[in-house]
Amino acid sequence: MSDLTQLTLESALGGMAAGDFTSEEITIAHIDACMEAADLNAFITNTFELAIDQAKASDARRAKGAVGKLEGAPLGVKDLFCTEGVKTTAASQILGDFKPPYESSVTTNMKADGMVMLGKLNLDEFAMGSSNETSSYGNVVNPWKKNEELVPGGSSGGSAAAVAADICLGATATDTGGSIRQPASFTGTVGIKPTYGRCSRFGIVAFASSLDQAGPIAKTVKDSAILLDSMAGYDPKDSTSLNVDNGDWIASCEKSIKGMRIGIPKEYTVDGMPAEIQSLWDQGVEWMKDAGAEIVPVSLPHTKYALPAYYIVAPAEASSNLARYDGMRYGARVDGENLNDTYERTRAAGFGPEVQRRIMIGTYVLSAGYYDAYYLRAQKVRTRIAEDFKNAWESCDALLTPTCPSAPFAIGRKVNDPITMYLNDIFTVTANLAGLPGISVPAALDKNGLPLGLQIIGKALDEDTVFAAAGALEKAANFTAKPEKWWT
Amino acid sequence: MFTAERVADKKDWMSGETGDWELIIGLEVHAQVASNSKLFSGAATEYGADPNTQVSLVDAGMPGMLPVINEFCVEQAVRTGLGLNAKINLFSRFDRKNYFYVDLPQGYQISQFEHPIVGEGEIEIQPEDSDAVTVGIERLHLEQDAGKSVHDLSPTETYVDLNRSGVALMEIVSKPDMRSPEEASAYVDKLRGIVRALGTCDGDMEKGNLRADVNVSVRKPGGELGTRCEIKNVNSLRFIREAIRYEARRQIEIIETGGTIDQETRLFDSVKGETRSMRSKEDAHDYRYFPDPDLLPLNLEQSFVDGIKANLPELPDARKARFIAEFGIPAYDAGVLTADKVTGDYYETAAKGRDGKIAANWVMGELFGALNKEGKDLEDSPVSAENLGGLLDRIADKTISGKIAKTVFEKMFEGGGTADDIIESEGLKQVTDMGAIEAMVQEALDANPAQVEKAKLNPKLLGFFVGQVMKASGGKANPQAVNQILREKLGL
Numbered sequence: 001m002s003d004l005t006q007l008t009l010e011s012a013l014g015g016m017a018a019g020d021f022t023s024e025e026i027t028i029a030h031i032d033a034c035m036e037a038a039d040l041n042a043f044i045t046n047t048f049e050l051a052i053d054q055a056k057a058s059d060a061r062r063a064k065g066a067v068g069k070l071e072g073a074p075l076g077v078k079d080l081f082c083t084e085g086v087k088t089t090a091a092s093q094i095l096g097d098f099k100p101p102y103e104s105s106v107t108t109n110m111k112a113d114g115m116v117m118l119g120k121l122n123l124d125e126f127a128m129g130s131s132n133e134t135s136s137y138g139n140v141v142n143p144w145k146k147n148e149e150l151v152p153g154g155s156s157g158g159s160a161a162a163v164a165a166d167i168c169l170g171a172t173a174t175d176t177g178g179s180i181r182q183p184a185s186f187t188g189t190v191g192i193k194p195t196y197g198r199c200s201r202f203g204i205v206a207f208a209s210s211l212d213q214a215g216p217i218a219k220t221v222k223d224s225a226i227l228l229d230s231m232a233g234y235d236p237k238d239s240t241s242l243n244v245d246n247g248d249w250i251a252s253c254e255k256s257i258k259g260m261r262i263g264i265p266k267e268y269t270v271d272g273m274p275a276e277i278q279s280l281w282d283q284g285v286e287w288m289k290d291a292g293a294e295i296v297p298v299s300l301p302h303t304k305y306a307l308p309a310y311y312i313v314a315p316a317e318a319s320s321n322l323a324r325y326d327g328m329r330y331g332a333r334v335d336g337e338n339l340n341d342t343y344e345r346t347r348a349a350g351f352g353p354e355v356q357r358r359i360m361i362g363t364y365v366l367s368a369g370y371y372d373a374y375y376l377r378a379q380k381v382r383t384r385i386a387e388d389f390k391n392a393w394e395s396c397d398a399l400l401t402p403t404c405p406s407a408p409f410a411i412g413r414k415v416n417d418p419i420t421m422y423l424n425d426i427f428t429v430t431a432n433l434a435g436l437p438g439i440s441v442p443a444a445l446d447k448n449g450l451p452l453g454l455q456i457i458g459k460a461l462d463e464d465t466v467f468a469a470a471g472a473l474e475k476a477a478n479f480t481a482k483p484e485k486w487w488t
Numbered sequence: 489m490f491t492a493e494r495v496a497d498k499k500d501w502m503s504g505e506t507g508d509w510e511l512i513i514g515l516e517v518h519a520q521v522a523s524n525s526k527l528f529s530g531a532a533t534e535y536g537a538d539p540n541t542q543v544s545l546v547d548a549g550m551p552g553m554l555p556v557i558n559e560f561c562v563e564q565a566v567r568t569g570l571g572l573n574a575k576i577n578l579f580s581r582f583d584r585k586n587y588f589y590v591d592l593p594q595g596y597q598i599s600q601f602e603h604p605i606v607g608e609g610e611i612e613i614q615p616e617d618s619d620a621v622t623v624g625i626e627r628l629h630l631e632q633d634a635g636k637s638v639h640d641l642s643p644t645e646t647y648v649d650l651n652r653s654g655v656a657l658m659e660i661v662s663k664p665d666m667r668s669p670e671e672a673s674a675y676v677d678k679l680r681g682i683v684r685a686l687g688t689c690d691g692d693m694e695k696g697n698l699r700a701d702v703n704v705s706v707r708k709p710g711g712e713l714g715t716r717c718e719i720k721n722v723n724s725l726r727f728i729r730e731a732i733r734y735e736a737r738r739q740i741e742i743i744e745t746g747g748t749i750d751q752e753t754r755l756f757d758s759v760k761g762e763t764r765s766m767r768s769k770e771d772a773h774d775y776r777y778f779p780d781p782d783l784l785p786l787n788l789e790q791s792f793v794d795g796i797k798a799n800l801p802e803l804p805d806a807r808k809a810r811f812i813a814e815f816g817i818p819a820y821d822a823g824v825l826t827a828d829k830v831t832g833d834y835y836e837t838a839a840k841g842r843d844g845k846i847a848a849n850w851v852m853g854e855l856f857g858a859l860n861k862e863g864k865d866l867e868d869s870p871v872s873a874e875n876l877g878g879l880l881d882r883i884a885d886k887t888i889s890g891k892i893a894k895t896v897f898e899k900m901f902e903g904g905g906t907a908d909d910i911i912e913s914e915g916l917k918q919v920t921d922m923g924a925i926e927a928m929v930q931e932a933l934d935a936n937p938a939q940v941e942k943a944k945l946n947p948k949l950l951g952f953f954v955g956q957v958m959k960a961s962g963g964k965a966n967p968q969a970v971n972q973i974l975r976e977k978l979g980l
Contacts, residue, residue: 081552082551082552088551090551095551098551100550100551100552101545102545102550104552201552201554201782202552202553202554203552203553204552205551205552206551206552206782208781209781209782210781236556237554237556238554238556239554239555239556239557239782239783239784240781240782240783240784316778317778317781319586319776320584320586320595320596320776320778322595323586323588323594323595323596324549324551324593324594324595325551326588326595328590328593328648329548329549329550329593330550330551339590339646340588343588363776366586366776366777366778367774367776368774368776371776371777371778375778
């Protein structure tokens with residue numbers, strides 16, 4: 001039997017349907033690969049025994065003819081999704097050994113569709129970070145390596161690294177400012193953040209509620225469509241969930257983009273962006289043209305305000321969302337002299353420096369006397385950014401941009417320079433602020449042989465167009481490079 | 489709309505060393521929505537359940553849990569707003585009020601800060617022995633209650649009961665339109681009557697389902713407004729009056745001895761009858777309000793509001809007007825009888841198709857007196873409205889006299905049953921047989937010849953014979969018949 005870990009999700013599902021191998025077989029192959037890849041530190045918690053049980057149950061269901069959308073596929077789950085009876089950490093010490101008595105709606109959907117869960121994937125603490133270095137469970141190492149160890153991006157670094165290293169067929173992730181797309185770009189994988197409201201946030205540890213959105217990281221565009229089709233769907237338990245049907249996303253991946261109008265936002269050319277990224281973007285334009293798309297220059301004039309607005313809104317919401325981690329009802333507690341002292345000791349010990357920084361920024365911008373100058377203005381910027389996109393949609397159907405302004409960088413390089421770190425999100429935060437779908441597709445290797453991604457941003461609820469453009473991009477780029485397997 | 493111009497009646501002024509002072513009072517009333525489930529979760533709200541048995545994952549602030557608005561509670565807030573003659577805001581929004589405390593699991597309370605569901609309104613109150621006063625409503629908003637911290641179960645630990653966590657409250661904020669403790673308690677009483685009539689809150693102050701934060705300041709009559717203090721969580725009408733009186737006196741003494749009032753939050757100690765400082769303005773939290781990103785703004789359809797409006801029950805003021813017109817009772821009586829839905833329903837059942845004035849006298853006199861004496865609520869009255877009505881019928885058709893009726897009522901109150909049963913079993917039926925009465929009258933005249941002569945000269949002495957006959961009949965003789973026959977026989 002060939003190496004089952006090299007299959008795409010699509011071909012794995014096909015192989016099981018054809019009876020070429022069982023879920024148990026492909027699950028065991030992935031468990032072996034996971035164990036070999038311990039140096040990547042992609043998992044916080046593995047659930048191998050559970051996975052084998054789930055695989056056996058899946059094979060039994062298949063024997064009876066009941067086959068779900070993800071039937072028998074061994075996948076990873078970002079450790080921000082609550083999973084019933086399985087330790088859920090958000091990569092933070094403050095949750096201690098918290099085992100939720102409930103399951104997130106997204107993973108509930110996936111389990112109902114036959115998912116086999118290999119374990120809980122590492123991430124930046126509370127999804128706050130762009131390099132996976134803020135995890136209190138140690139940083140994840142990018143499977144792509146040049147002389148030195150590189151970051152996998154973040155916050156969904158564990159998900160991206162695990163998919164890139166072929167230790168799971170696909171993974172769930174979340175994206176608040178680029179946490180799906182940036183690590184996908186850094187690891188040569190595909191990552192889509194759908195329209196805000198497509199995936200229920202119920203049972204996902206909240207970072208910034210108005211920006212958080214779940215999505216998959218996968219090996220191919222079509223795999224990402226298969227995963228998203230299972231993850232997404234209306235959920236009355238999330239008031240911001242949209243009561244709309246999924247599109248025909250899997251089919252859209254192969255749809256022609258002839259006549260599609262692709263916008264190129266001029267403001268996405270930023271100072272100091274490596275020439276390689278500019279030329280890759282130019283190459284992307286040519287690929288889209290060749291595929292029959294019409295290229296339209298567009299302007300998103302408020303783009304330069306997006307990152308500052310994001311770094312006000314996201315910490316503001318986070319400072320409130322993280323107030324519940326007080327050591328009183330669950331998670332870790334450090335007892336103090338009195339109640340306030342207990343709060344202070346618990347939160348000082350439980351939260352890492354980046355989380356503390358954002359809680360303080362968020363608390364500050366919401367404080368009396370500062371609210372209008374920061375939070376309120378940031379919300380106004382947000383409205384303007386949404387209007388920019390609306391205006392752009394008058395002349396185009398989707399946008400093509402780089403995913404991030406750099407290739408993966410070395411571990412430790414930026415961790416002490418938050419501003420430089422935050423600049424990683426410059427091309428991705430706009431889609432979060434406006435609630436739009438965005439996908440990163442691996443497009444090329446840079447001169448050091450490291451992956452670079454291009455991003456497609458679409459209209460709200462128009463994932464069909466996004467998948468079609470991404471499918472065309474993937475076909476044209478023909479990105480087949482794999483990281484050299486150094487970890488065994 | 490703040491009526492700072494209105495100066496209190498002189499009788500409500502408080503005198504100090506430097507002259508008279510006037511009280512300025514505003515209230516924030518928290519009324520628990522009469523809902524079986526919480527504002528943002530499906531957990532039950534039943535009172536008195538074992539600690540922490542009515543707590544959903546949302547109420548406990550578990551990771552990843554999200555609030556979902558309870559539409560029933562929204563409807564109740566709109567109903568209440570309509571009952572307060574207030575503007576219903578079709579757009580409203582929930583905000584987070586951030587602070588840390590053990591009984592606040594999320595680390596924030598979901599409330600409505602900037603955009604409340606109900607805007608300005610007004611109600612008319614009728615304080616005892618004063619003219620009616622109009623009190624402005626500033627706003628009504630929906631918010632979650634916190635849990636309960638129990639400090640007295642252990643010397644070293646605090647226990648937390650989250651059953652209340654997430655329960656829906658309506659905070660009803662008045663304008664500072666009240667000028668005396670009596671006006672303040674009349675306002676709360678009126679509010680209570682309105683929410684009970686609407687069924688949006690049970691108004692039970694003992695259970696804390698309706699409680700008030702009282703803002704008090706003092707000024708020279710008609711003068712500059714003073715600095716106010718807020719007295720938190722006062723939970724009876726009497727305590728509201730006591731707390732205001734104590735607080736006003738305290739403020740007057742400070743100002744008159746050259747001090748200044750610090751804006752602060754105070755607690756009322758009902759045992760000692762005094763208020764004491766809880767926290768000063770400097771210690772006040774910065775709540776860092778911002779729109780709750782987990783919830784969409786509430787956008788109500790006008791048709792939704794209209795539908796609620798069309799089905800509003802009759803409110804105390806409307807009922808009062810109707811009682812005056814329909815039953816011919818004085819405004820004061822009508823006010824008392826409509827202050828409460830239960831009282832109004834009772835009276836209406838007893839009075840329907842009968843003499844309204846007599847019915848009112850019986851309800852407010854005999855019935856309330858007996859209930860008071862027994863410490864019973866009207867809900868627990870041994871005499872039902874139907875049975876009281878039956879008693880009034882027997883008075884009206886002269887089966888019994890008013891005096892006998894009181895005896896019958898006492899027996900009904902003691903042992904239940906209908907007036908007819910008691911009249912029958914106790915043989916209390918009024919004697920209307922003219923022959924029998926005439927015989928009794930003759931007997932009385934024959935037995936008292938001296939009195940007969942005196943009565944002929946002074947008809948006022950007729951009462952002596954009436955008394956004799958009534959005594960002889962065991963009170964059952966029809967008094968009018970006795971009078972008439974006596975007059976005939978004495979030639980008066």
